[in-house]
Amino acid sequence: MTKAPDFAALKKDFPILHTERNGRPLVFLDSAASSQRPTQVLDAMDWMYNHAYANVHRGVYGLAEAATNAYESARLKVARFIGSPDSSEVIFTKNATEALNLVARSWGGANLGDGDAIVLTTMEHHANIVPWQMMAAERGFEIRWIPLGENGQLDLTDLDVLLDGAKMLSVTSMSNVLGTITPLDRLISAAHAAGAKVCIDACQSVPHMRTRVDEMGADFVAFSGHKMLGPTGIGVLWGRHELLEEMPPFLGGGGMISNVTTEGFMPDAVPSKFEAGTPPIVEAVGLGAAIDYLEAIGMDHIRQHEIELTSYALRTLSERLGQAITIHGLSEPAQRGGVMSITLDGVHAHDVSQVLDGYAVAVRPGHHCAKPLMRELGVNATARASFYLYNDTSDVDVLADALIEAHRFFAT
Amino acid sequence: MTKAPDFAALKKDFPILHTERNGRPLVFLDSAASSQRPTQVLDAMDWMYNHAYANVHRGVYGLAEAATNAYESARLKVARFIGSPDSSEVIFTKNATEALNLVARSWGGANLGDGDAIVLTTMEHHANIVPWQMMAAERGFEIRWIPLGENGQLDLTDLDVLLDGAKMLSVTSMSNVLGTITPLDRLISAAHAAGAKVCIDACQSVPHMRTRVDEMGADFVAFSGHKMLGPTGIGVLWGRHELLEEMPPFLGGGGMISNVTTEGFMPDAVPSKFEAGTPPIVEAVGLGAAIDYLEAIGMDHIRQHEIELTSYALRTLSERLGQAITIHGLSEPAQRGGVMSITLDGVHAHDVSQVLDGYAVAVRPGHHCAKPLMRELGVNATARASFYLYNDTSDVDVLADALIEAHRFFAT
Amino acid sequence: MTDLEDLYREIILDHYRSPRNSGELETPPAHRAEGFNPLCGDEIVVYLLVADDGTIADIKIGGQGCSISQSSASMMSAAVKGKTVAQVRDLMKSFKGLMSIAADGAELAEPSPSEIRELGDLAALRGVVKFPTRIKCATLSWNTLDQALAELDA
Amino acid sequence: MTDLEDLYREIILDHYRSPRNSGELETPPAHRAEGFNPLCGDEIVVYLLVADDGTIADIKIGGQGCSISQSSASMMSAAVKGKTVAQVRDLMKSFKGLMSIAADGAELAEPSPSEIRELGDLAALRGVVKFPTRIKCATLSWNTLDQALAELDA
C-alpha cells in the first residue's frame, strides 16, 4: 500500500459538502443510495462537452474521433479498475439495474426454461430480484432463496441443496441494508461446482473496496457509476467474453448491428452488441474521471478509512445511545461495509430521518429496496447511515447528537 | 410568434463552437447525430451536483427532496414542451432507442403474437427496426414495409392495404438521412381507422419544430435529449396514459414496484413502473434546462431559421458544385428538416468527410443507421450535413468551399 | 427548527403516542382494506362498519408507520366516526385540499375557515405540506379509507 | 493539411483510381468471401484461387468503399498474388502491425525496415494510423482475406 492520503483534505474537492442546511453544515450519510462527486469529475465532463463532444463510433471527423477515444478510454479504465484483462468485457448500461436486467433477459432468456432453477438470497436489492421474477413468470423456472441467518449473515446450511441442479446464482457482494460482506469465495466455488453460473450485484462493494474480477471467478458483475463518485446515468456490466459472445442481444437499435435488412439483422461483436443507441458518452467519461480519483487515493486506503469510521460509529452510537438504539447486522467492522441500518426505540425511521434533517444530517429511511430482507429482519423500515471517503468522525459525532435529540423529541 | 431572436448572438452560449481544428474555426454540421449544448445546460447540471444532489424518491431529507423536485420538474417541463397535459405520461429512458425498445417489448409483448402484423417504413432508423425484428423473431408476427417513393418521400399508394389488420404503425416523423418530414396526419388517421396503434420516432423533429402530442393523435412518441441541446444519457418516451397503465413493466428493480416478496412483485403506477433503478437524474435536469433554452428562443423561430438555412444551402451547393453534387431527397426546404445527405461525384462519403475535417467542417459519412433506406436509395454511404440553431450561412459557405476542395483532390 | 415543530405539533405526537380506535373489527360485518406506501413500506389497515342509515358505525385502524401516517390515521378515525359517507367524502376533499400541491408547483387555495373548523385535529397536519415527501404519509390512511368505501359501493 | 496528404498518398489515390485485380473469379474452383464494415457499410468481396502447391494462383476484388478500403484491397491483391499461404499470413501480420494501436493507447513497435520493404506499396498506408477510425477501412480487405483462408482450411 502506498502512503495513506489525508482524507480530511479530500473534502474540499466536494463543493456540496460545504453547503448548509438549516444554518448547519451538511453531514451527508447517504452514499449507499448515491455518492456525491468531486469537482474533478464535473470538470472532466464539462471539458468534454466544451472541447471534444460529438456522437461516437460513426464519425471520422476530429471531434467524433476524440469523443470515441474518450469513451473507449473510459471503458479501458473501468476494465483495469476491476481487473478485467479484456475491455470488451465491459458493457456500459444506464445503471446497475439495467445491467442485471440484461443478464436476466439475455443470458436467462437463452438458458432458463421450465424445470430450471436459479438461486437468489433474501438479502438482495429489488434490482437483483424483480428481473429474475419477471423472467421466471415468462419462462416458468424456479427461484430458490438462500435465507438470512444470524447477525445479518447468510445462512449457508443448505447451500449445496439449493444449488443442486441450479443454473445461476445471483447474489450481492455487500448488503445495502446491513453492510454484510457476503462470502463470495465460498458461494462462487459452490455454485461452479454445482454447474451454475454466478452473477454478482457489486453495487455496494465496487465503490468501497478493491475489485478483481480476474481473481473473483464470477461470470457477471454489475455496478453503478453514481455510487462511486461518478455521474448519474451510467452503470456497468462486466461479463466473461465467451458468455457475452453467445448471448443474444438485449436492446435493439443503432450501434449494435453489423447488418440490417428488411428481412432481419445481424448483431455486432461485444461489447457493441449490448450497447444499442447513443450510449451515455459523457457519463462514461465522468465515470473514468471518478476512477482516476479513486485510484489516486487507493482503494485499499478507502476501505481502511471506512473500517475505521464504521468502528468509531458502532462504538460511539452504542455508548451514547445505549438501549435506545439497535444497529442491525454484524458488529465486526472488518466484516462489513460502512452501511448501518438503525432502529431507534419508539421512533419510526421516517421520523428519525426527518428530525436528523433538522440537524443537517442526511440519512435515508425506508425499506431500501430490499423488502424480502426487511421481512426477515421483522422491521418495516430502518434509518440507514452510510459512509464514504469524504466522511469523518465528526460526522459520526453530529449523527449521535442528532439521534439523541430525535429520541428525546419522541420518547418524552 | 414573438420577436425572432438574434441567432448569431446565440453562438456565444456554445463554447465548443469557438474551438479550432487545424487552425480553423470549427464548423459543426452533425447535429442530427448529436447536438452541442449551451453553457446554461452544463451550469444547471453542475449546480445540481454541487448544491442539490441526492438519489431521488426515497429520501425525506432536504437534499433528497430538492433532487426529487428537480427531477419531477424536469418531467413537467418535458410534458409541457411536447403538449402532454399529464406529466405521468412522460417516461425518462436512457435514449430514444431504449424508449422504442420499451414500446416493442412491453406493448408488443402484451399485444403481438403469431398471425399479427405491424407496419414500418424503409425510411426508419435501426432503432425503429431492430427492436421490432427482435420481438417478431420471438413472437412470430409479420412486419410490413411502407416503401420509399419519389424524391425521398414515402410511397403511400398501398397504405390501406398494408395497414389492413395491422396492430401497430411505427414511423419516423423526420428522416435522419433525407430530412423528409413524413405526413403524420395522414399516417396516423389511416392507422387509427385500421385499428392500429401509432408509435412515432420523433428524434429528428422534436429538437427542431414544435411538437404537440395532444394535437398529433399518436399513441407513443420517442426522442432523445442529446439531439436537443441536452446531455447524453437521457431519452423520453411519451405514451397515452391508458396504454401505459395496461402495459407490463419493461425493466425490473427498485423504484418500479409497489411490493416485493419472495413470491413475486406488484408494479407501481406510471411513470415509476417504467423507471427501474436510479434514473438519469441530473441528465433529466439538464434536459429541462435545454428545454428552457429552446423555449426562450421559440420553436417556431428555430424552425424558421432552419428552413432559411436549408434553403440557402440547397441553393449555394447546387450553384457552386453543379453536376459534381447530388443532394438526396426533397428540394422544397419547407417540406424537410435541416438534414442533407450528399453524394460527391467520384469521392466516397468517408473521403468527403475526411477532407472536410481538414477544413474543420464536421459532417458524418456512412449509412446513418438506416441501411434499408440506403439500399432503396442505391448508395452504400452518404456524407450528411445537418443544421441546428447555432449554424449560419457562413457555415454553409465553408462547407461549399471544402466540398469543392474535396472534389478537386479526388477528381483530378 | 421551527419547521420541525410545525410538522410535529403536540397534538400529532399525542395521536401518535395514544392512537384512537386502534385495533380490528370482525369481518364481516365490517369491511377491511389495506394500503401501503411503496416508497417506505408503511402499512395501514382500515376496518370499517357502515350502519344501515349510511353512517360510519365503527372504524378501527391497524398497521404500522411513522408518526405522521399513524397520527393521521388516528385523527381520521376520530373524525369520521358517526358521520355519513357523504360527509366523510367532503371531509376527505377538504383534507386533501389541505395536503395537496398543485401539479405545476403552485399551492392550492387554502381551505376556508369553516373547512378548517370541520377538520378539527386534522388541521394540525397542515405543517406537512412543507415536507412534500411526507404528504404521502399523511394521506395513506385516507386513501385506504377511500378504497374501503369504493369496495363497499361495488 | 499535411496530415491529409500523408493519409492520401499519391500511390493510394492511384490504386483507388485504377484498382488492380478488380473483378470476379468463377466459384468453384475459386473461393469467395465477403466482409463489411458495420460502421459505414463498406463491402469487400475477395475471390481467391489457391494452387495445389499452396500459392495464391489468382485473386480478384469486388465490392465498394472509400479510397482507403479500396486502395488497400487493391494493394493487397497485388502483394499476395503468387505468394504461399504462409507468406501471406506473415504479410498480414506485418500489415496489421503497421495499422494497429495497442489496446492501452501506446503505439506498437514500428515494423522493421525489412518488413516495410516486404510490404511494398502497402507501406504507403502508414498514414492511416493517425486516423483511428480509418484503420478499419484499411484492414477490411485483409480481414476478409483472413476469413477466406480460414474457410479454405476448414
Ligand SMILES: Cc1ncc(COP(=O)(O)O)c(C=O)c1O
Ligand atoms: C431518426 C432516429 N431515430 C432514432 C435514433 C436513435 O437515438 P438514440 O441513439 O439517441 O437512441 C436516432 C439518432 O441516432 C435517429 O436519428
Ligand SMILES: Cc1ncc(COP(=O)(O)O)c(C=O)c1O
Ligand atoms: C445492492 C444494490 N443493488 C442494486 C442497486 C441498484 O442500483 P441502480 O439504482 O444504480 O440501478 C443498488 C442501489 O440502489 C444497490 O444498493
